[in-house]
Structure formats: structure tokens, C-alpha cells
Amino acid sequence: MWFVVILSFLSYACNGSLVDQSTQSSVNAELNGTDITKINIEVEVMKGNFHALLLRVINNEHELTSLKGQTQQMEHELENTKRTFSCEIEGLRDVTIQFEQELNETINALNTINDTIQDLSHRVSVIDDKYSPLEIPGSYGNESGLTGDKRECPLNWTRSVDFGACYFFSDERMSWNDAQAQCSKQNGSLADIYSEKEDKWVADYCNQTEGNGIWIGGKRDHGVFKWFTSNGKTKDMNYTQWITDLENVVTVYPNYISRRCDILYITMLELLALLIIVPSAAIAADISVPMTQIRDQGNGQFEGHLTFALTEEVVGWEVVVTFSAPVTGLSQWMGTEIRHSADNKVHYIVNLEYDGIQHAGTTFDITVRGTAAGGSAPTATAILKNMGIDGFTVPPIINSDGTPYNYDEVITKSILFYAAQRSGKLPADNPIPWRGDSALQDSGDNGEDLTGGWYDAGDNVKFGFPMAASTTLLSWSLLQYKDAYQASGQLDAMYDCIRWPLEWLIKCHTGTNELYVQVGDGQKDHGVWGRPEDMKMDRPSYKITASKPGSDAAGEYAAAMAVGSIVFKDKDPAFSAKLLTHAKQIYDFAKTYKGKYSASVTEAAAYYNSDNYVDELSWAAAWLYMATNTSQYLTDAESSYLSGAAWGQSWDEKNAGTMILLYKITSKDKYKQDIEATFTNWLPGGTQSGRIPYTAKELAFRSVWGSLRYASNMAFMALLAAETGLHPTEYRNWAKSQIGYALGDTGRSFVVGFGVNPPTQPHHRASSCPLIPAPCSWANQQEKGANPHTLYGALVGGPDQNDRYTDSRTNYINNEVACDYNAGFQGAVAGCSMRDICDIIAIGHSTRKEIKSLNKLRKRTHGL
Structure with a gap:
């Protein structure tokens, strides 16, 4: 405060003389001739000194301010340095922990070698x-x-x-x-x-x-x-x-x-070579036995037994019998001979539908009869192959982000799930070895090619409406979070993933006002349990036309193609243009001939009955505006928009996505208010009548049929809303909680082939069937063990309102998988991965996870 007093005094002094006129006259009188000039000079000197002092004080103040700024800057840099070192130290700790875990796993794996030596020893004889x-x-x-x-x-x-x-x-x-x-x-x-x-x-x-x-x-x-x-x-x-x-x-x-x-002695290197040939201890070893109890019945006719002592569950089998002489007329009661070698010495037998499942600890005997060349009974060796274990595994994926869950792994495996759902002629680079070509005769009324696309869920029907809805959300995730797919090494795979259904949607547009929306009869399909490669039932196709409209399905097709055209604009301009052309035509069809598709195609109503078509018209128009910047589409989108809080986001409900899209385009308050009203209902703690109930373990529970599907879809919507600037911390944290539930926060994963205690028996036909050529039937559906094939990345339906869940193949309510289950889920995981937002607990609370996330975010956004 001292300099304030001085400044005030100096200010007064600088405004005029130090004394007023009357005082000056009095002084002059008292001086009686004193040299006034001299005094005035001294006064001026004093004024100069005061001016100098004032400048010094001002300069000191500036210097003090500068020093304070430098100090604050140094403190800030010091804090950043501390945070960086803290992050790096924690990162090193994480790496060390991960290394220790991997080392322990390696040690455990090596320890199993002694257990496998005895099992391998009999194989060494070959x-x-x-x-x-x-x-x-x-x-x-x-x-x-x-x-x-x-x-x-x-x-x-x-x-x-x-x-x-x-x-x-x-x-x-x-x-x-x-x-x-x-x-x-x-x-x-x-x-x-x-x-x-x-x-x-x-x-x-x-x-x-x-x-x-x-x-x-x-x-x-x-x-x-x-x-x-x-x-x-x-x-x-x-x-x-x-x-x-x-x-x-x-x-x-x-x-x-x-x-x-x-x-028999074998070196460690030779043993490791054998273990490489057998990549997992879970893979069955073939059982080789001689033919025993041979009865020579004269003239080459014989009878013999192939007896196998089973040490593991067999889910489908193939027996290869090699005779010492050519054998014709081979017969047995346990299986079907599917082929034999040209010289009739090697014969291949697979199980019948009812005896493919054989249990560990039992003896499995096949009596064979035939006629051998040469006139005497032959000898034979038989090899039994367990067709219930395919050995296909996904290579380990390193969690380079240090996040609680390996989002890159989830993205990779989710894309593999969609590959497992493919119908039609599969590409040469098909990543799912247990899937083959299927439904190659799918066609329209006039023979139009309708092969391709995705099978809907655990069945083998192609439902166009939910397939298009899944494609729209997946394409949006690629559009919004492309960096996440790039970082996970799955960018090209993701382009291939969405291109597959987009090409099928184009095939379905067979006329200006004609669009196929389903291939396969749901009732007939659901009456058979088998792999898609073996389908023999009729697969009729169903379409909407001007006289049988379906604005909802057509609108969703148009939306999927519109966002697809944006995604492929730089990747494949020709394909992008083709998509946009079809999107415009299909939207015009939907807008001109209005009606619900499930009223026109009643075969779909029992499975995907539409509630309304207006939301799809607004949804499609909004995406067409994004693709074309044509104002008429925006006008259409806003005029068709259904205001108010959204029920959710699903294959049938598009309001949540539409309001976010329109708010991003227009920044209008009415869309903002609807978004906030929607998440007021969805986030916990609300008291309004429309709020979503929660399970005890904090899952937002919209419906028992696919409970995780709805929570994951809205988690994706919350992340997209946060990208527009709306309540970013609150919405992102909530999204993290819902995705965390699916990935393992409750102690188990709900994603097949990922995390702790994942589902092993999803209600899914193809993955429940043994390897080809073993047949597949309802016996495989009823089998209690894990599916022969791991359906990597598939999100199952999820728990009931009491967090109860049963991993059973017969539980189609909680344990089925579907294309639309994974779509929003994958988008939400990509959003978490890209921004590392799912590690941030709250702004203003500097936790270890937040520091790590912010540092990684700073590195990712550097130079942008």
C-alpha cells in the first residue's frame, strides 16, 4: 500500500504547485526579500525527483508483474513436467505389470508341457x-x-x-x-x-x-x-x-x-515343433486305432471293429479308415461314407445327425463290413477326428493405450463378428475359416441377384431393415471416429466390413420404385438348426413397391447409402457416387409412396415390425443433406422431425440420432433441448416419468430383449452428442459406464471371445455347428458345451432387469447375437478409443487415469 500513498501524493503534486496562491503570497511576504526564484528552482527540482520516483515505482510494478507471470509460467511448466513424469512412471508401471502378467502366462504355458508329453508320446510313433x-x-x-x-x-x-x-x-x-x-x-x-x-x-x-x-x-x-x-x-x-x-x-x-x-526320446526343440503344429492344448488330438476282432467270412468278406477310447467331448466326428487292400461295399451303422480314394483303400465316414455327440470317458465302437480284394480279410487303421474343435484363434492384440479395456481388441473382434455373418460368395481373404459360401441361389422374382449381405442374428434370414440400420450406425462410427480404426489397425477391414452390406443394399434396389427388404422365410428358417452352407429350404424374397410401400425400410436404405457415400468419397469415388445416386432415388420412393414396410411385407412383421416411418424419412433426409448440402433435404428433415425426448436408438427408432445430426447441422436450441431431455431420461438420478430404470449393477435397462443393445446404442449417441459440445464430461462418463458393463465391470464380459468369463454358448447356428463335413442339427443346439467355433466379437443380448444372465445356447432372449446389437456398441467403443475419454473421471479432479488420458490426447492432437 505504500506506493499507493506515494502515487496519490505525487499525483497531487503533479497537478499544480505544492502550495496554493494565498499561501504563496503569505510566504512571499514573510520572506521579506528572500530569493523567490531560488525557492522556485528547488521546488522544480523536487518535482523532478518525484517524477523520477514515480517512474521507478511504475517500472518496478511492471517488473513485478512480469516476474509473477514468469513464476506462474515456471510453476505451470513444473506442474506439467511433474504430470508428464507421473504419467510416464505410471506407464512404466503398467508396462511392468503387463510384462509380469505375460511372463507368468508364459511360465504357466511352459509348465503345461510336462502334462502334454504323455499325450504326445503316442503320436511320436508316426x-x-x-x-x-x-x-x-x-x-x-x-x-x-x-x-x-x-x-x-x-x-x-x-x-x-x-x-x-x-x-x-x-x-x-x-x-x-x-x-x-x-x-x-x-x-x-x-x-x-x-x-x-x-x-x-x-x-x-x-x-x-x-x-x-x-x-x-x-x-x-x-x-x-x-x-x-x-x-x-x-x-x-x-x-x-x-x-x-x-x-x-x-x-x-x-x-x-x-x-x-x-x-522314445525326443528333444525339446522337436517337442516345441510339435506344440507349434498343435497351437492350443484345447485342440483335439486325432485318435488312431487298428481294426480289431476281424472275422474273415471267406471270399474277401470280412467284419471288424474300430474302437476308440474317448478322452474328450466329441461334437461331430469323421473317421478315416485305411485298409491294407482295396475294399468295396463298405457298410456300417454309425455314420455316412462321404467318399473314398480311387484305389478303394481309404474310406471317409462322418457321423449321422443323432450320434455326432460322444462323451469323454466312453468307448465309441464302429462295426464295419465289406469285401476286400485278394480274397482274404484285410488289416486296417482308423483315425477319428473331432470336428467340434476348429483351432482358430485371434492373435493377441496389445493394449497400447493403457485403457481399462483393450478397445483395439474389441474393435478388431467386432469386425470379425460381421465377417462371420456374411452370406453369399465369400472373398479369398475371408478371415473366418469355418465359414464358407452360402445361399448362392438367393434371387428376386425375376432372377435378380440377391446374394451377399449379412445373416441377421443367430439365424440365416436376411432382414433388410435392421441390416440397413446397422450399416448406418457403423458407417457413422467410421465417419466420426476414423482415427480410432486407423489406430487399431482396422481401417481397411472396416471399409470392407460396411462395403459388404452396402453392395447388397444396392442389389436390392431393382427398380425405381422397387426395393427388396427380406430374403428367406423366417418360420422355415427357424425350424431348422444348421449351418448356412447346408441350407436346402426355399428362400423366398420379399419387396416393397409403389402399391406396397415401405417408407421406413426405404428411408433406412437411403440413410445407409447416404452416409456410406460420405465415407467412401475419398476411398472409392466411383462407389461413393453410385451409393449417392441410389440413396436419392430410394429416398424419393420413400417420400412419394408412404407406408410401413411391415404392413406390406407381413412375413417380416413377426420379427421386425415397424412402429412408424416418419422418423426414417427425417433421418434419411438429414443424411442426404450431409452428403449433398442440398437445402431441400434439410427442409425435409426438419419438417419430418418428431420433436421431444427420444425413446432410444435402435433398428426401429431413429429420433435420437436425428436430433444429434440436426443439432450439428443447425445449432438450433430445439434440437439441443430434445437431446438434453433424452439424456435426462437415460442418465441415472432423474425423477421424471420418462426416465429409464437401472439394474442394481447400473445398466440402463430399456428392454429385456437385447438389453445391452439399447444401452450401447445410447452410449454411442451420448458420445456423438458430446462431440457437439453438449455436456461432454457427463455424457462421456455415462457412455463409459454402459460400455464398461458390457466389457466386464460386473465381473464378466458379454462379448464372445473377449475379457473375463465371456459367453461361450451364444444362440448362433453357424458357430454351434461342427466342422464341415460333419452334419449339424438340433442335437448341436441342445449340446451343453461351448460352441465349436468362437464367434469373436459378438455382443450377446445381455442380462435381465436383475442383472441375471444365463450363458446357454437355448436362451435366445439374453444370449442371442445380432448385427444390430454390435453396431452402436462398436461405435461407442471406437469413440472411447479415439479420444481416450472413457478414462477421464471428471474435469477438475486430477486422477492418474485422467493425466494419462490427457497426455495421450495431447500427443494424438499435436499438430492438428
């Missing part, structure tokens, strides 16, 4: 070149005191120097299966006699021992060891000439041990 010889010189019998690479045989086993292996000779009668089990317990496997040299060694050993020594179909007969064939005939061991028809005597005497038991 790759004899992988065996490591013992390289131990000396006589037969056990040796001790071996060092280095020398490995001794187990007790009571005998070593062959010539063949570099340990042999066990059994004198116990037992079946082939029992013998194989005994060998497996000792890390060995029943093996074959492949050469005369090995036959001689066996004969020499047998003749040097006493007892009956039953081994490899050989036993002592009148003091001489002989081979015993399946028909009871004998041949001497130690042939003077190797007999070609006994070149491999693995099954010549099936009721006894028919192979030698070897100890």
Missing part, C-alpha cells in the same frame, strides 16, 4: 525320424552307470544295439488297447516290425528265452516262435526270405500285443 538313437554299444540287456548322453533302459527292458531302442517283451495275454495303455504309462508306444532285420532280431531273442512269450502276434508253437495271423495261420519267425504280405505285422494277431513297446 514320426520315427524324430527319434534319438540311444547310441549305446554293447550286448542286449540293461546297463548301469551311464553318463553324458548315454540313457539306460528301464528295469526288465531289453536294448537293441541295431535299432537303438529299448524293447519290452510281454508274456501276458491282453488286448491291443490294453497293451497300448500299458505302453503309454511307461512313456512308450506299441510299434511295428518293418524289416526282415528286425524280425531276425526278435526271433533270435525269443528263441533265447523260455516261456510262451506272447509278443507282436507271435508265440511259441511246438518249441518254435512263429507269427500268428488273424485267420489263425502261422508262419515261422526269422524268415529266410522276408514275406511281403507281412511287411508290417502291426495287426496280424489283434488279440495280443501287436507292436513292440519302445522308449
